[in-house]
Each structure stands twice: as structure tokens, then as C-alpha cells.
Amino acid sequence: MSDYILETRDLTKEFKGFTAVDRVNLQVRRGHIHALIGPNGAGKTTCFNLLTKFLVPTRGTILLNGTDITGEKPAQIARRGVIRSFQISAVFPHLTVLENVRIGLQRFTGTSFHFWKGLTALRQLDAKVLALLDLVDLRDMAQAKAADLPYGRKRALEIATTMAMEPELMLLDEPTQGMGHEDVDRVTQLIKRVAEGRTVLMVEHNMRVVSTIADRLTVLARGAVLAEGNYAEVSRHPAVLEAYMGSEATELQGAH
Numbered sequence: 001m002s003d004y005i006l007e008t009r010d011l012t013k014e015f016k017g018f019t020a021v022d023r024v025n026l027q028v029r030r031g032h033i034h035a036l037i038g039p040n041g042a043g044k045t046t047c048f049n050l051l052t053k054f055l056v057p058t059r060g061t062i063l064l065n066g067t068d069i070t071g072e073k074p075a076q077i078a079r080r081g082v083i084r085s086f087q088i089s090a091v092f093p094h095l096t097v098l099e100n101v102r103i104g105l106q107r108f109t110g111t112s113f114h115f116w117k118g119l120t121a122l123r124q125l126d127a128k129v130l131a132l133l134d135l136v137d138l139r140d141m142a143q144a145k146a147a148d149l150p151y152g153r154k155r156a157l158e159i160a161t162t163m164a165m166e167p168e169l170m171l172l173d174e175p176t177q178g179m180g181h182e183d184v185d186r187v188t189q190l191i192k193r194v195a196e197g198r199t200v201l202m203v204e205h206n207m208r209v210v211s212t213i214a215d216r217l218t219v220l221a222r223g224a225v226l227a228e229g230n231y232a233e234v235s236r237h238p239a240v241l242e243a244y245m246g247s248e249a250t251e252l253q254g255a256h
């Protein structure tokens with residue numbers, strides 16, 4: 001099997017003649033936390049939407065474990081173990097934290113409403129629910145309504161419901177967006193924890209986050225790949241510094 005779980009070949013997206021993603025060749029190594037970064041308008045979200053099949057590419061191919069999935073629908077890639085968090089895994093606000101995670105697990109295992117399945121199956125399910133709550137540090141809030149959780153904790157719950165689907169590749173779209181420092185650090189550590197034994201591809205603006213947890217980074221600018229490497233490498237890459245100049249230069253350098 002290939003070292004790369006996800007690859008793109010000359011992935012391109014044009015909007016009425018404007019090239020938002022320009023012949024991007026991504027290689028996401030199995031087991032890595034891979035970050036997609038770049039200044040505003042670089043094409044990160046468009047690229048992410050191509051990978052999660054929310055957008056259809058103009059040209060190029062997407063390979064998952066060596067299989068061409070370019071023509072597949074979101075539901076098909078979800079079945080292949082590619083799960084996009086923060087969009088698909090809706091949280092039910094009026095249910096408790098515990099109920100939300102349980103429903104996520106039931107959806108995945110297909111045991112929803114099979115109440116006749118007996119106590120053993122239910123107990124096994126509950127054990128899994130509690131393990132997931134422990135993983136994301138929400139056990140003490142199990143009985144709280146999802147709607148009552150603070151913002152950062154809601155994200156943790158979303159991660160738990162995504163984890164319930166046992167993704168092989170987890171795609172995160174700006175997981176720390178709109179968070180205060182404390183929540184950013186919490187969610188960063190949480191991603192690191194849930195990334196064990198799987199692969200994570202994340203779009204992220206926050207350089208502190210990517211410098212802390214990303215094994216590898218791809219820097220996009222004007223739709224094309226500008227640089228690639230670990231944080232130390234890309235953060236001192238002249239083209240990267242130039243691309244960030246003005247907008248986020250301080251952020252890029254200020255991470256360490």
C-alpha cells in the first residue's frame with residue numbers, strides 16, 4: 001500500500017475563467033497531521049471543498065489509497081472513511097452531549113432504534129460513548145444540553161461525533177476559527193489526541209496551531225502550491241514570507 005492516503009494530481013478549479021486552484025499536487029502521508037495554509041484568497045477552502053466533493057474539479061484527479069475518487073459523491077467517500085468534520089457532523093442542540101455521541105455511534109453502526117437488540121449491545125454502545133467522551137474531555141458534561149456548551153466545547157463534541165464514524169482520514173476546516181486562546185489550545189491538543197492512529201488534513205489560519213501539531217504543511221498562494229515541508233522549513237521559506245507579507249507576516253513569524 002502507498003505511503004500516501006490522499007493524493008491529488010494537477011487538481012484545478014476554475015470559476016468563470018478565474019483559476020482558484022491551479023494544478024495542485026498534494027500528498028498526504030498516512031498517519032500525519034497535514035495542514036493546508038496560505039494567505040487570504042489562496043484557494044484553501046476551494047481546495048478543501050474539492051477534496052470533500054462539495055465542488056467538482058475542472059481538471060485533475062483525486063486519489064484515495066491509490067483509487068481514483070474524483071467522480072465520487074460525498075456519501076461515497078464517507079463510506080471509504082473520509083469524514084469532514086464541522087460541516088457534516090451536525091450536533092443536535094436540544095439533546096445532551098451523551099445523546100449526541102450515542103446517536104453518532106448508532107448512525108455509524110446502524111443500530112438506531114433496534115431497541116430489541118438487547119441489553120448487551122446497548123451496554124457495549126454506552127461503553128463506546130463514554131470512551132469517546134473521555135477522549136474529547138467531555139465526560140463531566142455528559143448530561144449537559146449541547147446548546148448550553150461553550151463554543152470550544154461544542155467543537156469538542158463535534159469532534160467526538162466525527163470520531164464515532166471511525167474516520168481513516170479526518171478533514172478539518174479551520175477547527176479553531178473564532179476561538180479565544182484557551183479554547184484554541186484545548187482544541188489543538190484535542191486534535192493531536194484524536195489524530196493518533198489516523199490521518200488528519202486541516203485547513204488552518206492559526207500559525208500557532210499548525211506549528212504545534214502539523215507534521216507537514218502545504219502552503220498555497222494564488223491557487224498554486226508555493227512551498228511544502230515541516231513548519232520550520234516553510235516558515236522561513238522566502239516565497240512564503242513574501243506571500244504573507246503585509247497580511248499575516250507577524251503571525252507567521254510570531255509563532256515561536
Ligand SMILES: Nc1ncnc2c1ncn2[C@@H]1O[C@H](COP(=O)(O)OP(=O)(O)OP(=O)(O)O)[C@@H](O)[C@H]1O
Nearest residue numbers: 015018019020038039040041042043044045046047
Ligand atoms: N464560487 C466562487 N466563484 C468565484 N470565485 C470564487 C468562488 N469561490 C472562491 N472564489 C475565489 O477563489 C479564490 C480562492 O478562494 P478561497 O475561498 O478558496 O480562498 P481561501 O484560501 O480559503 O481564503 P481565506 O483565507 O480568505 O478563507 C478567491 O479569489 C475567491 O474570490
Ligand SMILES: [Mg+2]
Nearest residue numbers: 041044045046
Ligand atoms: Mg477559506
